[in-house]
Amino acid sequence: MRVIFSITQITFLEVVRQRFFNFLLLLALVFSGSSLFFQQFNFGSSELKFIYDLGSGTVLFFGTLLGVLLTAQLIFTEIENKTALTILARPVHRLQFLLGKFLGIWLLMWVFVLVVTSLLGVILFFRESALLHLTPDLFPDGRHTRYGDLLIFGLIQGVRLGVISAMTLFFTALSRSTMYAMVISFMGVMICQLQYIAQEATLAGRSWFYSAFLQIIQLVFPNFSLFNTSDLLVFPSGDALSMTSSWMIMGYGVLYIGVLLGLAAMIFQQREV
């Protein structure tokens, strides 16, 4: 355990010192800037929903980018600069090495989600207060925003980014170059994201062979549309996402993380560094 956490700590520290937070700050500025910019059009209470979409979109898009790029880059740097050699030449299991790395990256992902989500909460709160003051008749029952949902949103997205990192780790263990690992991982994420298409196609029921193929894809790749819950949270149009469903989605993600890390470790065990 100590070994794993030492690797986690050093991974985290190294990335933070690589100006990770500068990137985060920049992103936060762009996001707040754009929500302020759209403020001038003043489209009433739907503006809040718009800000929320902007924020959740930021987490989805940049989170995915960060998850894939950071994971692939970190592992390959480690192999290229011989650090992996010096770590594995000690009494350290390869599984410990991978777990340590993964936890370090995942921690960074959580920081990312935390920062953007909190910022989103703060911006929503201030804008809603302002709108309440300006156009009270649009808010007959007081505040619209379900701020508690932001927490659930953050949790689910954190788990989702964990799945992305674990998947990238798996593809990285298979690849020989950073570029290859990144491209393959992005394709993997894409497939996961588009799972619902496969699902619909299976239901539409083409040929026997085709639907068997789709079913295998559905089994092997996690279904990311499950994580796309932002429309059911904060400003739900219909029923909000229940607590039970939220936990189930997170459990589903954690399960996939476990499986992917296990597979990555098995491949990495065979690999010559």
Added chain:
Amino acid sequence: MAEIPAITIEKLTKEYRLGLRGFVVRAVDDLSLSVPTNSVFGLLGPNGSGKSTTIKAILGLIRPTRGSLQIFGSSSSSIVSRQRVGYLPERPDFYQFLTGRELIHFYGKLSGLADVRLEERTNEVLHQVNLVDAADRSLSTYSKGMLQRIGLAQAIVHDPDLVILDEPTAGVDPLGAEAMADIILALKAAGKTVLLCSHHLSQVEQLCDSVAILYKGRCLVQGPLEELLERNAAGSIRIPHWSPEVEQQALEALKAAGIPVEGVRMDRGSLEALFLEHARKGGRDR
């Protein structure tokens, strides 16, 4: 009872398969050797002769195609074999954004050091490699020689009985190489075993008790350095304040004593020796 050797290699062959068509490179070919404890063993040979590959196989970082390897009697494929070993890889880079002290701390923890002992050892090895002043600077500001020394420090932080160094003086200036040599001798004096690998034969000649010379993956010769060099030993006499008259006298004296002379060579002294002499006067580097 014979002591267990620090390293035992039996009939090691390592082949790399390149590409899909299965083109095979044989990096090490049927190598057997044994490194006795408390000695400095030189694994020598030109670039590409299979030294690094042999070392990686010893450390269980790559799997041998054939053959068996042991460290202090336990197989290289097991984790326990790596408990008493320190390793400096070839041209290490390490993390750019950590300080020297953080790096040593990290490796100490990986090898199971904790608390006071970790603190103690970190300071000790930083001192040993003469990096105390630079310990709290980021590694990205380190020179080549300093990186090599911090690499050595991480290899010995847990006080291992066997230290494996892959080209420790590659790209290091003469002063740095000399410092490295001093540390290696100190390790031996402390009862450790050092496996040293280098393509720079003359640089390690003074250090090694035994050597094995590899070429294209095969071992050409191996044994104690004394024995190997005795076979074609030739003495030389150095005479200071040279002049043609002195030469004449010396040759006549030798001739009178019945000692055959192979040749006379003017020795201008080497630039390296000159540099070292001045540098010692000028104090240590930073």
